[in-house]
Amino acid sequence: MAFIDIDGIGKTFGAFQALTDIQLSIEACEFVTFLGPSGCGKTTMLRTIAGFITPDAGTITVEGRVLSQPGAALPPELRQMGMVFQNYAIWPHMSVFENVAFGLRIAHVADAEIKSRVARILEAVGLEGLARRHPGQLSGGQQQRVALARSLVVEPKILLLDEPLSNLDAKLRERMRVELKTLQRRTGITFIYVTHDQAEAMALSDRIVVFNQGRMQQQGSPRDIYEQPANLFVADFMGLVNRVSGEWCGPAQVRIGAHVLDVTSAAAIRIGAVTVAIRPEALLPVTTALEGQNLIEGVVRESVFLGNIVDLCVDIGGVELHVQADRWCTLAAGDPVRLAVEPAECVVMKNE
DSSP, rough: OOSSSEEEEEEEEETTEEEEEEEEEOTTOEEEEOSTTTTSHHHHHHHHHHHHOOOOOEEEEETTTEEEEEEOOGGGGGGEEEEEETTTTOOTTTHHHHHHHHHHTTOOOHHHHHHHHHHHHHHHTTTTOTTTGGGGGGGGGHHHHHHHHHHTOOOSSSEEEEEETTTTTTHHOOOOOOOHHHHHHHHHHHHEEESSOOOHEEEEEEEEEEETTTTEEEEEEEHHHSOOSSHHHHHHHHHOOOEEEEEETTTTEEEETEEEEEEOOTTTTTTTTEEEEEEEEGEEEEEEEEEEEEEEEEEHHHHEEEESSSEEEEEESEEEEEEETTOOOOOOOOOOOEEEGGGGGGGEEEEO
16 A cells, blocks of 8 residues: 555545546655646645645555545644645744744744754755844745745654745745755655646656546656647647657658658557657757658758757747757758657647
8 A cells, every 4th residue: 555545536626627536646755746737636646645625535644544535634733744835834933943833832842842843944945034023124035935934843754845946936936846856865755846837847756647637647757748648638738849740651650741750659549640740859950861760851940049048939830849959950041941849859749
């Protein structure tokens, strides 16, 4: 049995089906991210795990103990879980120390123990020396760390985080990603994280669960989700992708325009119209054919230097491909180009 078992969770709000048959197992010490667009069900699922929402179907079990089922949910304060909210929810009239100590005081922990544990957790999140300050005297990143410290100081088995970095600027957000991952590894706490930012999910997660319209679309490692999306929604949501209409024309071949591509994916799809998904960075401008790779010929329509890459728009006979070449690429609009792409990078999916 997994550390956390989510079995068939469903939830409706009036006529709206927020969650449908969510099946998921989470191991101890794992960093799992719920990823998807607004309204996809990821936050509803997180709040159901936290105990703020009672499911209409299914159960949530932690270490073999049922915490949620239809009509009955253990209150949040009895679940040994911490939660960090998007707006931090720290009290402006309290000092950093009192914000962090609040949960311990509610639990009637002795004053000496409170002082020791708060000091230890403030050091762990990089806030030592700031215990007497109030939230209004802190930066956004420091306020976020106060919210983290308040959740961690009660020593939860599970930490739930609802888009905690969304209010930070880009540079601070990147720095806090590193700090969060480091903190999770150091504490060994199971993290369940909600975000709509695919880059954030890939940077932080051991495993990503993609949600859309209240349903799980795919779960797997960041690499698996990115390189082998289960459907067109996941392919689109996980970054830039070329979606090209094609048709099966052989045992492991798909025709797109005038080109026939060897493919290795989607063994169950063997007939009719399909969509081929190819990441822009998988298309490599070459001067000669490469053994074992597909070769696509076209004409550059646009070339934009972006510093770390050169962004190309290539016409391959009425079909446009987006290509991300390395920074040394000198191709210009109007130049002929050959693009090499490995068969494994041509992900074939049913049309939606």
